[in-house]
Amino acid sequence: xxxDRKDIEALAAHLESAELEARDVTKITDDYPxxxxxxxxxxxxxxxxxxxARGHKTVGLKAGLTSFAKMKQMGVDVPCFGFVSDYMARPxxxxxxxxxxIHPKVEAEICIVTKAPLKGPGCHVGAVMAAIDFVLPxxxxxxxxxxxxxxxxxxxxxxxxxxxxxxxxxxxxxxxELDLRTLGVVLEKNGQIVAMAAGAAVLGHPAxxxxxxxxxxxxxxxxIPAGTFIMTGGVTxxxxxxxxxxxxxxxxxxxxxxxxxx
Numbered sequence: 001x002x003x004d005r006k007d008i009e010a011l012a013a014h015l016e017s018a019e020l021e022a023r024d025v026t027k028i029t030d031d032y033p034x035x036x037x038x039x040x041x042x043x044x045x046x047x048x049x050x051x052x053a054r055g056h057k058t059v060g061l062k063a064g065l066t067s068f069a070k071m072k073q074m075g076v077d078v079p080c081f082g083f084v085s086d087y088m089a090r091p092x093x094x095x096x097x098x099x100x101x102i103h104p105k106v107e108a109e110i111c112i113v114t115k116a117p118l119k120g121p122g123c124h125v126g127a128v129m130a131a132i133d134f135v136l137p138x139x140x141x142x143x144x145x146x147x148x149x150x151x152x153x154x155x156x157x158x159x160x161x162x163x164x165x166x167x168x169x170x171x172x173x174x175x176x177e178l179d180l181r182t183l184g185v186v187l188e189k190n191g192q193i194v195a196m197a198a199g200a201a202v203l204g205h206p207a208x209x210x211x212x213x214x215x216x217x218x219x220x221x222x223x224i225p226a227g228t229f230i231m232t233g234g235v236t237x238x239x240x241x242x243x244x245x246x247x248x249x250x251x252x253x254x255x256x257x258x259x260x261x262x
Contacts, residue, residue: 019143024103028155044160048083060229064079066079093259096167104143107139110180110251111137118210131226137169139259140164171255185198197236243262
């Protein structure tokens, strides 16, 4: 840990204010090049504490940077992790206010809800599969607070992995009824197909992202409780959206999720 508590709190306030006020900032490692990975997650934890202190509930966890190609590009060997708050949820088929966002993008996500706790170290795909209660489809609207999308991974982690909005739709299914690796996803914007993928795009298996999350949290003395909603990471690439766009994502065996940007 390279930063002191005062710096952690100041940077958390800086980044959360940028999120809530929908204004961009430069990446924080420009001013704090010495910050390490623990500092980045400590800043994120402080943002979570700030939200909960104001009465917002943390309603789920999320994984980001879950493709091997993207991890190699960024020079890391594990994804990054964040959380989502209650006010970020929007209804299926509802409207997303672009005035509340900076430069939003959408990603299709295969999500799970746990029925048993998961804790690392040593968590693996088999343990995750045994702990899944059911599977849900969702769309995450990410919105990096960094100007012109110029950032590094530590800055992204501190910024709660660009968490902004999410929409859960479709229908839930028991994990035994699905093959999460081959589950197909088609993302449409304004009636045109703009991205297609399968669950294996997430680390070869979406449960692998959850196992890595459990091991990451275990190293920080935390665990994933039973009943946790988890977004396993973008199946598709992130697609830029603007006011007037309609997005519909079709998930094999799980139905569809839609929204309109206004």
